[in-house]
Amino acid sequence: MLDVMTLNVALTxxxxxxxxxxxxxxxxxxxxxxxxxxxxxxLMAAVSNAFTAxxxxxxxxxxxxxxxxxxxxxxxxxxxxxxALRHLRTGWRLALLGSAATxxxxxxxxxxLGYWAGTLVTLLAMSGFFGLAAVDLWQLRRDHSGIxxxxxASGGATAVTGLAVAVSALASYYGLRAVxxxxxxxxxPVFDAIAGVGANALALLVLLVVVxxxxxxxxxxxxxxxxxxxxTLDSLTGLWNRDEFERRARARLARRHGGAxxxxxxxxxxxxxxxxxxxxxxxxxxxxxxxxxRSAIAARDVAGRLGGEEFALVLTTDDADAVRSRLDAIxxxxxxxxxxxxxxxxxxxxxxxxxxxxxxxxxxxxRADAAMYRAKREGRDRIVVAAPSGATGAxxxxx
Numbered sequence: 001m002l003d004v005m006t007l008n009v010a011l012t013x014x015x016x017x018x019x020x021x022x023x024x025x026x027x028x029x030x031x032x033x034x035x036x037x038x039x040x041x042x043l044m045a046a047v048s049n050a051f052t053a054x055x056x057x058x059x060x061x062x063x064x065x066x067x068x069x070x071x072x073x074x075x076x077x078x079x080x081x082x083x084a085l086r087h088l089r090t091g092w093r094l095a096l097l098g099s100a101a102t103x104x105x106x107x108x109x110x111x112x113l114g115y116w117a118g119t120l121v122t123l124l125a126m127s128g129f130f131g132l133a134a135v136d137l138w139q140l141r142r143d144h145s146g147i148x149x150x151x152x153a154s155g156g157a158t159a160v161t162g163l164a165v166a167v168s169a170l171a172s173y174y175g176l177r178a179v180x181x182x183x184x185x186x187x188x189p190v191f192d193a194i195a196g197v198g199a200n201a202l203a204l205l206v207l208l209v210v211v212x213x214x215x216x217x218x219x220x221x222x223x224x225x226x227x228x229x230x231x232t233l234d235s236l237t238g239l240w241n242r243d244e245f246e247r248r249a250r251a252r253l254a255r256r257h258g259g260a261x262x263x264x265x266x267x268x269x270x271x272x273x274x275x276x277x278x279x280x281x282x283x284x285x286x287x288x289x290x291x292x293x294r295s296a297i298a299a300r301d302v303a304g305r306l307g308g309e310e311f312a313l314v315l316t317t318d319d320a321d322a323v324r325s326r327l328d329a330i331x332x333x334x335x336x337x338x339x340x341x342x343x344x345x346x347x348x349x350x351x352x353x354x355x356x357x358x359x360x361x362x363x364x365x366x367r368a369d370a371a372m373y374r375a376k377r378e379g380r381d382r383i384v385v386a387a388p389s390g391a392t393g394a395x396x397x398x399x
Contacts, residue, residue: 009053014205015046037081044074045204052197060114065106068122072102075129075174078167082136085160086143087229091132098125116186123178130171137164142299159214166210173203234305236283237290245304249314250361252302259318260355263327264368265289267309268347268380277343282309284339285346292334296326312365318354320385327352327383347381356389363389 019042048070051063076095083090102125106118113119141160177195184191193199232244240248253260267273267285274282286309293303293311302314315323327350337345351372355364371386378384 012046012049012053015042015049018042019046033084034081037077037084040077041074041081044070044077048074049201049204055115060117061110064110064115064117065103068106068118069099069103071122072099072125072129075126075133075170079129079133079136082133082140082167086136086140088136095129098129101125119186120178120181123174123181127171127174127178130167130174134164134168134171137167140164163210163214166206170203234290236286237305237311238287238294239290239311240302240304242304242306245302245306245312246361248302249304249312252300252314252316253355253359253361253364259316261315261318261323262353262355262361262364262368263313263315263323264306264351264365264372265311265313266349266372266376268349268376270309270346273343273346277341281339281341281343284343285309288337288339288345289334289348292330292337296330296333312368320352320354323352324383324385331381349375349380350383351375351386352383353386354388359389 019039023039048067051067051070055063055067073095076098079095080090102118102122105121109117137160141157141164173195177191177200180188180191180195186192186196232241233239234241239245249262267289270282270285273285286305289311290305293313297303297313298316300316304312306312315326317323331348331350334345334348339345349372351368351370351374353364353368353371367386367389371384375382375384
């Protein structure tokens with residue numbers, strides 16, 4: 001059985017080796033946010049273990065705080081990597097708060113606890129950051145499985161799943177270490193066997209193996225996703241372009257559970273807005289509507305720009321009252337927006353059609369489009385619901 005010092009030295013050497021290989025074979029090739037954050041994970045883990053291996057009675061006042069700080073930063077970098085994969089902003093404030101709390105706790109407890117100073121706060125912070133990373137990775141896995149298999153074909157979903165399992169295990173492990181430390185103390189044999197320094201070194205070695213296995217694959221997926229988003233998103237509104245909307249909408253209708261509703265929306269008197277205030281004002285109105293829709297739809301809904309000022313949504317419900325409520329919320333939020341020059345947003349006409357059990361996208365889109373044009377004829381700024389497939393008539397709701 002290797003002693004703790006040997007384990008820490010071995011872990012430091014493995015960390016540095018993987019760091020160098022990953023830097024030259026992955027990061028320099030793609031320079032993605034994700035790979036940069038994982039370089040941070042490896043670097044902070046290596047430095048943390050290096051400081052741990054260097055601890056002596058004489059240098060404890062600075063090696064222990066630095067070891068704890070780098071350990072927390074390693075977990076925070078894992079969270080940054082998971083957010084980068086989802087194209088989300090980094091949670092800098094929370095990362096800095098957790099790091100600062102760890103450093104302060106270690107320094108304050110140093111005179112009384114020595115080697116174990118700041119341990120509880122460090123373990124809780126690492127468990128928290130790994131837990132946040134796991135949440136993002138599982139959400140990314142669900143996103144992969146919900147878009148028709150295009151990303152899963154690259155093998156990315158398998159790598160994401162493996163990394164999500166490993167990071168979830170690390171979050172649980174550091175949470176367990178914190179509980180055992182608080183309940184039993186660091187000198188208890190159960191804590192030492194399950195959650196002591198040696199066990200921690202082995203857990204980090206497992207992390208390095210997982211990172212080595214997944215980093216290249218996920219970096220490739222990152223590049224694929226980035227290129228795909230550029231090719232499938234409408235750059236002005238941030239919604240899917242027509243081709244991608246139709247692909248996703250068909251996939252959503254094919255997997256419907258509990259019904260689905262198609263909505264066609266058109267900005268009222270949009271040509272007049274362009275003619276009066278210029279095309280820049282029209283672009284601002286389109287962009288604002290895209291932001292409003294993105295903030296209002298659920299994760300499994302689909303929204304796209306069909307062209308010009310016309311948009312379409314697929315809502316994963318056939319409850320007419322729920323659909324009206326959500327569209328009213330979009331109307332109200334959009335109506336409340338004012339551009340920098342004081343221009344108000346145009347009103348919106350909505351056509352709504354609940355998808356029939358065997359109805360394809362083209363058919364239900366035609367019914368929703370016809371309902372939208374009826375809303376225009378009835379005075380605009382309203383919601384018109386098409387009759388069910390095979391029936392006649394429609395209901396409308398004025399502003």
